[in-house]
Amino acid sequence: MRVAVVGAGIAGLTAAWELGRRGHEVVVLDGADHIGGKLLSGHVGGVQLDLGAESVLARRPEAVGLIEAVGLADQLQHPVTTRAGVWTRGAIRPLPPTVLGVPSDLEALAASGIVDDVRAESVPVPDQDVSVGEFVTARAGREVLQRLVEPLLGGVYAGHADALSLRAAAPQLLALGDDPVTAAVAARAAASDAPVAPVFAGLVGGVGTLPQAVADRSGAEVRTGSTVRLVERSGDGWRLLTGPVGDVEEVRADAVVVATPAPATARLLAEVAPDAAFALAGLDYASVALVTIVLAEHFELAGSGFLVPPVDDRFVKAATFSSTKWAWVADSGRTVLRASVGRAGESRALQLGDGELVDRVLANLAEAVGRLPRPADTHVQRWGGALPQYEVGHLDRVATVRSSVASARGLEVCGAAYDGVGIAAVVAGAQAAVTRLLDELGD
CATH class of the missing domain: 3.90.660.20 (Protoporphyrinogen oxidase, mitochondrial; domain 2)
Incomplete structure (x- = not known):
């Protein structure tokens, strides 16, 4: 089977890798002049450094597994230190142990001087989705939200806690239940004797070296400078138009995986999955x-x-x-x-x-x-x-996209717009998309 993958970020390249290792012919199309999307390395001051994402979540298996599968296991490296601070109240203060900003060590929190007022109140978790800000403020206080949760959440999404969805952007806080502070403190105490596994991992030379390794091992044909302008059904398969306006090329495929950011995906799906296109067009x-x-x-x-x-x-x-x-x-x-x-x-x-x-x-x-x-x-x-931005209601948006895409046989989507913005989550999403696609096509 021949599959066209639109987008050569880590989502598209992972999809190409998964398809290639299962014996399928893959062509990857991307309008940029380089692969990797926001995984990019370059030389600054004579040192090769990451210019985008610099680490992967090591506690999840997907990204580390991909790194090992494409031959970079010997380049894996864990941080020398993860001891971070919070620059607030006139000093860089030690970040106390938390669950995404909800304190799990109240003595360390008090010693840090970051927060003057922390509450531990039990308020029933609502059945419907709410913002992270609403959830935390009601149970731990506004100061915990502003000085701990907000900067940590901002480091992941560059967003605002009063807009971001609890269920989509911070499920680990939802899992703490009605009284998140008490639950976080109890969980830390229960795990105090357990061995501590590294949370993050990087690559010597930068995580930006990963995309090329994936592309090389995937066996896919990768075309940069190939902006996809149209995706449409053609008989039992698919027809894509790509390239500059004055030199458009037709690409035929049995299936398509669209792994571009939401605005580009919305444009490409406007005719073949209009409900998905409409939902994605509203994603900020x-x-x-x-x-x-x-x-x-x-x-x-x-x-x-x-x-x-x-x-x-x-x-x-x-x-x-x-x-x-x-x-x-x-x-x-x-x-x-x-x-x-x-x-x-x-x-x-x-x-x-x-x-x-x-x-x-x-x-x-x-x-x-x-x-x-x-x-x-x-x-x-x-x-x-x-x-x-995974704003309140994001999971409903994703459900709409998936339902609409499922109605078009041989079509799948993946990327940071759906199930997580970290590299491990994006890799997992691409793997799941390929599995869904091949299950649907009986391959």
């Missing part, structure tokens, strides 16, 4: 920028980085001390920091030029960690429409 995205700073000399930095609560109104939303966090970066002899800028609905900062972005980031870092030496090099990576 947050745009962000990552500013990488490389110092020629050593500069002492404690911990893996820090988060910033939006209530503190800083320009920088979070920072990672890459040369402290990753041994392979430290081995370069350079000091490397990454700072993120931008949240959902906050585009003004991203309209600044690269130079001003860097200057403002450096000014914030000087306040947080002290004045840095003059950088040897800097890099600004803008990710427009980077992170889908």
